[in-house]
Amino acid sequence: MDEECSAFIDRDGDFMEVMCCDYGFRSGASRMYQQENDGRIPKNAFQLGWDNFKSELRSLRQSIRFDDYSTISEANPPRTPMSRAAYSVGQAALDSLDAVDRALEAAQVLEPLRPRAVTLDGVTRDSESGSKLINNCAEIRSKLKQLKLSNKAMWDREHAREQSGRGVETPWLIKGVYLSLCLLLDFLYENRPIQRFWFLETVARMPYFSYISMLHLYESLGWWRAGAELRKIHFAEEWNELHHLQIMESLGGDQLWFDRFAAQHAAILYYWILLGLYVFSPRLAYNFSELIEYHAVDTYGEFVDANEELLKSLPPPLVAAVYYRSQDLYMFDSFQTSQPMQNPRRPSCKTLYDVFKNICDDEMEHVKTMKACQDETVSQDIITRREDGPRVGL
Structure with missing residues (x-):
């Protein structure tokens, strides 16, 4: 992403402010109206399937290791004994999967897992415009969570x-x-x-x-x-x-x-x-x-x-x-x-x-x-x- 927001001029010739950031898992090449990617021909099904499997496996491991599911409990804190028990069982299952993943990583069955990047592609805080853009995106993300x-x-x-x-x-x-x-x-x-x-x-x-x-x-x-x-x-x-x-x-x-x-x-x-x-x-x-x-x-x-x-x-x-x-x-x-x-x-x-x-x-x-x-x-x-x-x- 460039260090400036995308501009859009509508059919009446008016400038429209649009979101600077894309918060999706499939952003960039997977988003419509990215001109450099429109009309690209896919790879064969086997390559597509394998690439997707690797991407989703990495995402699954990250979701377990870096506690992605805490967002669900934060949005819905347990209020009854049954819900607290269900959350406890779920947390125990995640802890077990975390231990298995770490063991497989240590045995070199799975590749080392790195935390997700928290900065935007191509944007750093080294410049004033980059820092401003990141802050803007963080503010919008915070509002979306509300x-x-x-x-x-x-x-x-x-x-x-x-x-x-x-x-x-x-x-x-x-x-x-x-x-x-x-x-x-x-x-x-x-x-x-x-x-x-x-x-x-x-x-x-x-x-x-x-x-x-x-x-x-x-x-x-x-x-x-x-x-x-x-x-x-x-x-x-x-x-x-x-x-x-x-x-x-x-x-x-x-x-x-x-x-x-x-x-x-x-x-x-x-x-x-x-x-x-x-x-x-x-x-x-x-x-x-x-x-x-x-x-x-x-x-x-x-x-x-x-x-x-x-x-x-x-x-x-x-x-x-x-x-x-x-x-x-x-x-x-x-x-x-x-x-x-x-x-x-x-x-x-x-x-x-x-x-x-x-x-x-x-x-x-x-x-x-x-x-x-x-x-x-x-x-x-x-x-x-x-x-x-x-x-x-x-």
């Missing part, structure tokens, strides 16, 4: 929505799976909202990937050829969720090894489950996605309301500024099937508050599209948008 999300308030919000007649009708089996997933998230990510959002966005891409896969398969088999426009919409939805994911990564949501392990394995499992569900009933697959997206609306809505003042004091990440304020909004417009082409959404993105408000509104657009896919009004939406403008369809 963000809160109440599980109770979130569920109250969801129940109020359902009681107002805006609930989602769904079979009991789908509802049971949905509630189980939500309760798991409540347990794993209590008082860790950014990490929770990163988990959600990692998983949120999978439905659209699975729908595209099935529609493409049906086309290839010659079974169904009317899904081309639908595939384009689902790709635009996945592209939207990808940007949400990158935003959460840039805020540090993927820093902890356990969170990456849980989210990535859950995403793979979720993908295959939805493939199977789509085989038997596309409507049920869309119904489940509608449930998840509505939960995201409630979650982000509660988060924005609870942290409004703090969020308004923080600048947006670069990836958010580019997605919401650049010239090219073709993909942004494409996933919003209910939005009129003559009056498209053009949200502001001046602060982190705007970013999360935009994400909440994006999730509401996903809800509308998933509902339209169940009652087939999406077909009329496609026709209407094609007639209103040349960007969709022909």
Whole structure:
């Protein structure tokens, strides 16, 4: 990173202040809109897998040896005898793994482990600008740690929505799976909202990937050829969720090894489950996605309301500024099937508050599209948008 913040000029020619630092585990080459890395061709799968294994093994060892999991206990101190007992068991397990790792390192089975670098790449405190940048990044990181999300308030919000007649009708089996997933998230990510959002966005891409896969398969088999426009919409939805994911990564949501392990394995499992569900009933697959997206609306809505003042004091990440304020909004417009082409959404993105408000509104657009896919009004939406403008369809 240079010793100056990145500058971004939006589509109106206005200068936008963006975050100087990227707090994600996968920063640099893995972040979108890093021009020197766009369009690079990957290595073969074996090399990619081996490189990732080495990186994650090192991160796992560091998480054990350097007490990364203390951040979870700090956010959720034990308050009951059962929770204190659970924390004691967890600490004993970490101590045992620490001893095993040190023994394997001493036996030269594992390479010596070095502490993580605490300075930014290419930035030192030797210069006034470098010191100022590091202090700025530390201040923003401190504010990000103050963000809160109440599980109770979130569920109250969801129940109020359902009681107002805006609930989602769904079979009991789908509802049971949905509630189980939500309760798991409540347990794993209590008082860790950014990490929770990163988990959600990692998983949120999978439905659209699975729908595209099935529609493409049906086309290839010659079974169904009317899904081309639908595939384009689902790709635009996945592209939207990808940007949400990158935003959460840039805020540090993927820093902890356990969170990456849980989210990535859950995403793979979720993908295959939805493939199977789509085989038997596309409507049920869309119904489940509608449930998840509505939960995201409630979650982000509660988060924005609870942290409004703090969020308004923080600048947006670069990836958010580019997605919401650049010239090219073709993909942004494409996933919003209910939005009129003559009056498209053009949200502001001046602060982190705007970013999360935009994400909440994006999730509401996903809800509308998933509902339209169940009652087939999406077909009329496609026709209407094609007639209103040349960007969709022909």
